[in-house]
Amino acid sequence: MKISDLDVAELVDVIGQALVPVLYRGLDASTAPHVWRERSQLNAELMGRLVAVIQCGDVVGPDVFPLIDVCTARMAESYAESFGALLGPAGSLSKL
Template structure:
């Protein structure tokens, strides 16, 4: 079996679930939104880098730098959109901090 034989989406799902408890350890509804955003950004950076490597398939070449930038940027945009419902104005965590 080679990397190119793997289901990258399935693998990323497992990796994301494995690192999330470490990255978000200690955060709860009382944590300031900016701290959540910092961790989300770090999570996007890590998953973006892993995604780039996996998308290279069986050999990683010099194009990895551009691919890391692209994947990280895409992850950050996706995560920011997902978390904006919770962290943005009117989000459930923002409401907690206003009470």
């Protein structure tokens, strides 16, 4: 079996779920929004790097570096959108 044989979407989902308990451990409704955003940014950085490497398939070469930038930026944008809904003035965490 090779990396190219794997279901990339499933792999990324499983890795993402495994990171959440580690990255967000100890955070709750009383945690300051900037801490949530910092953890979200770290999550985006880690997931972006992992996705870039996984997308390279069976051989990871120097072409991974621009892909890391692209994947990390996409993850950060996606997470910022999601956390904006949680932490904004009308966000569910803001209402607690």
